[in-house]
Amino acid sequence: MLAMNFRGPYQIRPDRNRPMPEIEHPYDAIVRVTRSLVCGSDLHLYHGLVPDTRVGMTFGHEFTGIVEEIGSGVQNLEVGDHVLVPFNIACGTCPFCKQELYGNCHEANSEATAVGGFFGYAHTGGGYDGGQAEYVRVPYADVSPIKIPEGMDIEDAVLLTDVVPTGYQAAEQAGIQKGDTVVVFGAGPIGIMAARCAWFFGAGRVIIIDHIDYRLEFAKKYSYCEAYNFKEMNDPVVFVKKLTDWYGADVCIDAVGCEAVGHGLQDITGRMLLQAGSGTALHWAVNSLKKGGILSIIGVYGPPWNLAPIGSIMNKGITVRANQASVKRLLPKLIDHVMSGRLNPKGIISHRIPLEEVSDAYRMFSKKLDNIIKPLLIPPRAFAA
Numbered sequence: 096m097l098a099m100n101f102r103g104p105y106q107i108r109p110d111r112n113r114p115m116p117e118i119e120h121p122y123d124a125i126v127r128v129t130r131s132l133v134c135g136s137d138l139h140l141y142h143g144l145v146p147d148t149r150v151g152m153t154f155g156h157e158f159t160g161i162v163e164e165i166g167s168g169v170q171n172l173e174v175g176d177h178v179l180v181p182f183n184i185a186c187g188t189c190p191f192c193k194q195e196l197y198g199n200c201h202e203a204n205s206e207a208t209a210v211g212g213f214f215g216y217a218h219t220g221g222g223y224d225g226g227q228a229e230y231v232r233v234p235y236a237d238v239s240p241i242k243i244p245e246g247m248d249i250e251d252a253v254l255l256t257d258v259v260p261t262g263y264q265a266a267e268q269a270g271i272q273k274g275d276t277v278v279v280f281g282a283g284p285i286g287i288m289a290a291r292c293a294w295f296f297g298a299g300r301v302i303i304i305d306h307i308d309y310r311l312e313f314a315k316k317y318s319y320c321e322a323y324n325f326k327e328m329n330d331p332v333v334f335v336k337k338l339t340d341w342y343g344a345d346v347c348i349d350a351v352g353c354e355a356v357g358h359g360l361q362d363i364t365g366r367m368l369l370q371a372g373s374g375t376a377l378h379w380a381v382n383s384l385k386k387g388g389i390l391s392i393i394g395v396y397g398p399p400w401n402l403a404p405i406g407s408i409m410n411k412g413i414t415v416r417a418n419q420a421s422v423k424r425l426l427p428k429l430i431d432h433v434m435s436g437r438l439n440p441k442g443i444i445s446h447r448i449p450l451e452e453v454s455d456a457y458r459m460f461s462k463k464l465d466n467i468i469k470p471l472l473i474p475p476r477a478f479a480a
């Protein structure tokens with residue numbers, strides 16, 4: 096079959112000779128992928144920043160597909176079902192799944208102490224191959240995948256596997272109160288969706304900060320927010336303080352994570368591996384908050400080490416809320432938002448690219464070329480789906 100194949104940092108290629116995945120466990124399903132997406136999280140893999148990303152791995156944790164085969168224990172799915180598959184691999188029965196912390200399943204990646212199980216996310220994420228392929232093995236198939244609701248556009252469905260729940264959770268865990276000023280760092284798909292969803296929780300003002308103008312322009316329209324370029328500011332923290340009578344924002348959302356740019360020292364310490372990537376957005380967010388404010392971290396940081404500004408967090412009384420998104424928990428509510436037209440997920444897809452051209456998709460997304468916001472990959476035999 097055809098699948099993307101990781102050959103090393105900045106080197107991926109379409110591989111036509113990947114072995115077909117097989118049922119390995121009674122709870123597995125094999126899914127023929129109809130659509131998949133490339134995520135900012137894939138860029139951390141592509142850039143060689145995630146430990147134990149092995150040559151030969153297939154990435155892709157955002158996908159829809161048609162069930163081709165099921166294991167003997169699968170009860171909720173049937174061959175022929177068209178499903179959307181949340182990016183978290185979750186067993187459904189461990190204490191964390193029971194608390195609906197599906198991004199923190201104890202079983203799906205049982206050797207890791209911090210990280211849950213994810214499709215196509217290195218051996219750090221459990222070593223599962225992902226959905227930027229024609230076929231993929233879906234473990235615990237009864238737990239997270241659901242049939243795409245009737246009448247839902249497949250492009251909306253595929254965005255419900257990560258971007259929409261992640262953006263929504265970023266806003267939800269931020270504890271936004273009516274009238275709050277919310278500052279979102281990062282105008283990628285996740286930041287854009289977080290800014291859009293902040294309004295659901297009663298935000299009074301939503302501000303997004305990035306350094307890529309076309310993304311800021313897009314965010315203004317899509318998320319109905321103010322948008323500012325940090326390259327045009329002397330200091331983003333002072334900028335936010337000025338906008339908020341010098342108190343600081345009620346809520347900051349870090350939708351950037353460990354590949355933040357904008358601060359030389361952070362960049363250098365990140366590159367020299369003195370920390371796991373750069374903490375620039377994290378620092379800006381903490382310092383832009385008012386005393387007693389809430390920091391929602393949805394951008395990904397590696398578990399091991401970053402120079403977090405704990406002194407400011409402590410002395411300002413900041414509450415930090417962070418996690419991988421718990422997609423399954425949020426799906427019922429978000430399906431309702433999509434079906435009723437309150438959310439338009441597919442509006443953020445900027446590029447529709449054949450899976451054969453997956454290398455170009457990564458290159459463009461990594462370099463932010465051609466006004467790219469979110470690239471969709473279409474496997475060769477899925478055009479008709």
Ligand SMILES: NC(=O)c1ccc[n+]([C@@H]2O[C@H](COP(=O)([O-])OP(=O)(O)OC[C@H]3O[C@@H](n4cnc5c(N)ncnc54)[C@H](O)[C@@H]3O)[C@@H](O)[C@H]2O)c1
Nearest residue numbers: 135136281283284285305351352355356357394395419420
């Ligand atoms: N927690 C989760 O469940 C989850 C799920 C999906 C993605 N993520 C993470 O969310 C983050 C964003 O994902 P994405 O798909 O939007 O990625 P993306 O790469 O498209 O967007 C990141 C944006 O941040 C901007 N940026 C860089 N440095 C900045 C800074 N200092 N201040 C403000 N903006 C800055 C970039 O210009 C870019 O537009 C990534 O870290 C990704 O791994 C987390």
Ligand SMILES: [Zn+2]
Nearest residue numbers: 134136157257
């Ligand atoms: Zn993703």
Ligand SMILES: [Zn+2]
Nearest residue numbers: 186189192200
């Ligand atoms: Zn579990």
